[in-house]
Amino acid sequence: MSKDLITLEHISKSYDGQLILDDLSLSIYENSFVTLLGPSGCGKTTTLRIIGGFEKPDQGRVIFDGQDITNLAPNKRQLNTVFQKYALFTHMTIAENIAFGLKIKNKSDSYIKDKIKYALKLVNLEGFENRMPDSLSGGQQQRIAIARAIVNEPKVLLLDEPLGALDLKMRQDMQYELKRLKDELGITFIYVTHDQEEALTMSDHIVVMNQGYIQQEGSPEKIYNEPENAFVADFIGDSNIIRSTMIRDELVEILGAKFACVDKGFGENKPVDVVIRPEDVELVAPDAGTINGVVTGLTFKGVHYEMDVEANGYEWLVHSTKLSEVGSNVGIKIDPFNIQIMNVPASEDEEAISETV
Amino acid sequence: MKLFKSKRSAGLMASPYIAWAIIFIVVPLCMVFYYGLTSADGGFTFDNIATIMKPGYIKALKRSIVLAIISTLVCFLLSYPLGMILASMKLKKNAYIVTLFILPMWMNFLLRTLTWMTLLEGKGVINTILEFLHLPTLNIINTNGAIVLGMVYNFLPFMILPIYNALNRIDENVINAARDLGAGTVQTFLRITLPLSMPGILSGITMVFIPALTTFAISTMLGGSKILLIGNIIEQEFTQLYDWHLGSGLSIVLMIFIILNMIIENLSDNGGNN
Ligand SMILES: Nc1ncnc2c1ncn2[C@@H]1O[C@H](COP(=O)(O)OP(=O)(O)O)[C@@H](O)[C@H]1O
Ligand SMILES: [Mg+2]
Numbered sequence: 001m002s003k004d005l006i007t008l009e010h011i012s013k014s015y016d017g018q019l020i021l022d023d024l025s026l027s028i029y030e031n032s033f034v035t036l037l038g039p040s041g042c043g044k045t046t047t048l049r050i051i052g053g054f055e056k057p058d059q060g061r062v063i064f065d066g067q068d069i070t071n072l073a074p075n076k077r078q079l080n081t082v083f084q085k086y087a088l089f090t091h092m093t094i095a096e097n098i099a100f101g102l103k104i105k106n107k108s109d110s111y112i113k114d115k116i117k118y119a120l121k122l123v124n125l126e127g128f129e130n131r132m133p134d135s136l137s138g139g140q141q142q143r144i145a146i147a148r149a150i151v152n153e154p155k156v157l158l159l160d161e162p163l164g165a166l167d168l169k170m171r172q173d174m175q176y177e178l179k180r181l182k183d184e185l186g187i188t189f190i191y192v193t194h195d196q197e198e199a200l201t202m203s204d205h206i207v208v209m210n211q212g213y214i215q216q217e218g219s220p221e222k223i224y225n226e227p228e229n230a231f232v233a234d235f236i237g238d239s240n241i242i243r244s245t246m247i248r249d250e251l252v253e254i255l256g257a258k259f260a261c262v263d264k265g266f267g268e269n270k271p272v273d274v275v276i277r278p279e280d281v282e283l284v285a286p287d288a289g290t291i292n293g294v295v296t297g298l299t300f301k302g303v304h305y306e307m308d309v310e311a312n313g314y315e316w317l318v319h320s321t322k323l324s325e326v327g328s329n330v331g332i333k334i335d336p337f338n339i340q341i342m343n344v345p346a347s348e349d350e351e352a353i354s355e356t357v
Numbered sequence: 358m359k360l361f362k363s364k365r366s367a368g369l370m371a372s373p374y375i376a377w378a379i380i381f382i383v384v385p386l387c388m389v390f391y392y393g394l395t396s397a398d399g400g401f402t403f404d405n406i407a408t409i410m411k412p413g414y415i416k417a418l419k420r421s422i423v424l425a426i427i428s429t430l431v432c433f434l435l436s437y438p439l440g441m442i443l444a445s446m447k448l449k450k451n452a453y454i455v456t457l458f459i460l461p462m463w464m465n466f467l468l469r470t471l472t473w474m475t476l477l478e479g480k481g482v483i484n485t486i487l488e489f490l491h492l493p494t495l496n497i498i499n500t501n502g503a504i505v506l507g508m509v510y511n512f513l514p515f516m517i518l519p520i521y522n523a524l525n526r527i528d529e530n531v532i533n534a535a536r537d538l539g540a541g542t543v544q545t546f547l548r549i550t551l552p553l554s555m556p557g558i559l560s561g562i563t564m565v566f567i568p569a570l571t572t573f574a575i576s577t578m579l580g581g582s583k584i585l586l587i588g589n590i591i592e593q594e595f596t597q598l599y600d601w602h603l604g605s606g607l608s609i610v611l612m613i614f615i616i617l618n619m620i621i622e623n624l625s626d627n628g629g630n631n
Contacts (some may be wrong), residue, residue, distance in 0.1 A: 054537075087530040
């Protein structure tokens, strides 16, 4: 895409002897919407705090626009943060909150006034100048926190689970608003969330983290369609993840049955993990597919049915618009393109953790 | 919170407290006003209140106000940095440290003050040690300084607790947000920490200033009979001279100062919120 704006080089951080971030390296492009995605406690906030300057890494460097800012105080950095729980100044009006950064920089009164107007318009809260933060709803407070940050014209906006405290409807509206804001401002957003749907919807680039390690990074499509390990596959949406054997290139043995696939280069008779998304499992007449099974569960989900199919000792998760009744015999067919082969994890850290979903 | 089904049952539940308040607050207050505004023959008069303007009385009042202000100031200057240190530790341990400061309050107030008397006396513990070390002895007892020391020692926890609580309640991310928006350490303190802790400062000031203004025990024990505070004079009117009218009249004057103090603090508190 374009040039690197922020680079994290070999960042390590421990709290009380416990390693939170381990040799983490990451490049963030200018004008991109980058999301750090991972389960709670995986080190997302810590990473963001290191970028914001509220925390110093034990090892490694933070490079901003070609300059080493590892030891620069937060008030000297050309970026602004939207904190997880808004962190508005409750003893100031909305206008005073938004003006805070500009007053510090000794901007003129007329400039500040214009900026407040502009920012409130941008977040759709015109006329709120003289309200107090406590009198606003959660969503409105969140938007004020964003307005307070962007009037300073940062090159980068850091957002730590900004929608975490909002209800579903509000969250979806705000997702749209944030994307619009990002396009309008033309700056870099570094966004932290544990919500995979939010990440897929909003991001240009997703960084999946677990236990202080980057598991995979790439576009939302790539992360969803081609997870590199079982953790990513499991964390990003529902999946069938099955330990299997790669017989040779383009042929994999899943639960004792041979399936054609498109992946190469895993060696011969090597253990692998395969990921098959539930919408990619096709239910056909018995014996018309590769293996046979019995439908054991059925739930109507609106757009599709969700079915559990017991076949070869594994409970397959299937999404389909076609209904198969509980108890019926079916065949399972999978398009070779839809079988994603992954190396089995080398370390325990990559192990899929089922309770995280 | 709808704890009670109706206003009537809420009133019923509150009745013991209302009765308590009437017997121990309203009735004595009415009596103070009655005695304060009447003369010995029962006629209405402002003479009791006006007595405060007489030289001995006004001097005691002025001294009381000055010593109370000094004590409050010293308590504040000691408490605020301590509160900041405690709040910044964010450890489970600071609960113990806070308890350490409250601990002396579990001992009787008079006993604690008496202890200082024994320490500071001309032939007290401190001077005995100084003599033993062949150092010059100190003359602290029966001075204004000794009274301030007694006030600060006794009332310090009332300043520390509200300030510590107010500082502890400030979200770390609010401080971070100010830093994030470009404020340096000093600016962050002046624009965020100080105003956000103002309610704690104000209640600390009230809780130290009022007892310091009205005390007579501390000045009796550490000020000897030479230094009279307005509290001592009122006490003498009641317990030695049996002039309840004058005692009540002077109490009303003191009440005016206390109410004035509270009004000023309320105003500055609201000022911080607007
Ligand atoms: N100030 C701190 N002191 C001690 N441990 C911390 C501190 N901040 C975070 N941690 C620990 O570091 C880990 C990662 O935290 P965090 O970065 O907040 O995760 P996330 O934002 O992904 O949920 C957690 O286990 C958390 O308990
Ligand atoms: Mg977090």
